[in-house]
Amino acid sequence: MNRYHRRHLGRRPMLLPFAVPWASEAGAAGLSGAQAGTAMALVIAVAVVLMAGLALHREQRRREVVEEALAASKIQQQALIDTMVDAVIIIDDMGRIQNFNPAAEAMFGHAASKVIGQNIRLLMPEPHHSAHDGYLARHKETGVRCVLGRRSEVEALRRDGSRFPVELAVTAMKIHGRRLFSGLLRDITERRKVERLKDEFIATISHELRTPLTAIRGSLGLINGGVVGELPAQSAALIRLAHDNSERLLLLVDDLLDVERLGSGRMEFHFVSLALMPLIEEAIAKNAAVAEKHAVQCVIVRHLDGASVHGDPQRLLQVLGNLLSNACKFSPRDSTVEIDVMHREDRVRIDIRDYGPGIAEELRPRLFSRFAQGDTGNTRQSGGTGLGLCISKAIVERHGGEIGFVPGAEVGTTFYLELAALGSMPSPNAIDQGRKE
């Protein structure tokens, strides 16, 4: 039963109160019972036809309203697309251009009328020019996504043959069973220029700061190392102080550069599969001088042999080095910094535990922010830049990991680092060996 019939039958009882008085009038005019019945049926039929007509009219009007709304929406959408600063290009599943907005015309130097119906390859330099049909076919068959659903930076090709960088976001949609792809493109030539200028500026600043630091640190290092003879005790102490501070200044230059690169997302990461324990051992070895200076021993209390992670070795060494040197700096002399490595579901966790004075309550919420250092004598004596933990957090987050700390019950702090474990888990007997180094 269709909608029309439902509506018709549903309204039928409503006709009777109108039909009955007319039927009575017919009876009064001297019609026989059969004639009166026929007349009544006729009246009902006419009423039904009228009502059906009315319903049809209403349906038609409803459709018109919907169509008008659709048309208005389409106009609005087209106006939006036409006035967008970014280029919008819609293609079908064969790669044929369906929509090419004015921003795209301005960006590529092609008129929409000339490119609609043509293959999108037209706007791509090699190697994508030759490979794009293959991407579409592969996506159709296997669902493999190259650029779909994420932002990517690619090169595009103008009508005059020149190339330019664009930021591209592609969305897939299905209309009447047809698969379409809409691409939003932003010309990032200017952004790249600014990034290049910023890079050059940072490189210059880095170079300019490092050059005098090389001479200062070098001279002080040579005197400090006794190469040019013995100094009186007081002079030697002052030279040591100057040397230590030149080291600190160098760390600050490095850390500032790292913070800038992390902030702008331009720190390069080279991810590889990494064996975890050798990495931790390397970090401990590299931190030996700091440990020695503070008369602290770094001890691995639990190994996780065979564990591996996906990470950038240099950056992870930087994080581990930061946590280890912090732990040593804040440890009492002749104490131990414990490194505990364990599994936590599908992650590996490295705990670095010190027996120092702990982190002041007021510092805890902002410990991982820039220049988060306590104002107490204790923390100032540590000689850090106040950027290490902030950098470590950003690096760990780029690894999809987590960094944090747990204050000790009475003394000390445990900093932890969690990273996704890679591949097969180590056998249980490899865990909890608890051997000391």
Add this chain to the structure above:
Amino acid sequence: MSSNELRRILFVEDEADIQAVAQVALEGVGGFTVKICSSGEEALQSAEAFAPQLILSDVMMPGMDGPTTLAALRRLPALADTPAIFMTAKVQPQEVEQLRTDGVIEVIAKPFDPMTLAQQIKDIWQRRHV
């Protein structure tokens, strides 16, 4: 003393202060014989006569920079295969990567530690000649 032992280093550096520090670090601490040149041009004039076993060069210098100097030195037959190390404050990863493609065996970051510089160079030399 093996014939492979590193003795003679040609050091190209435009900063006089760094020259002074490096000279003590290489000659005083490391016991090397060092020929210091203040520019790429000077290096080109002195290189053949000095016959270095290793070229140690700064990267950013006025006139001829490190890579240009190295390329020019490489055109001298006697220095065509002389190993080279860049010592530079340009230490951003992409910069180091680029410098490696210029044909040096290692890139040492500035500021260098003058007490360990000589040993660092000896280690690099050793790795190359094992």
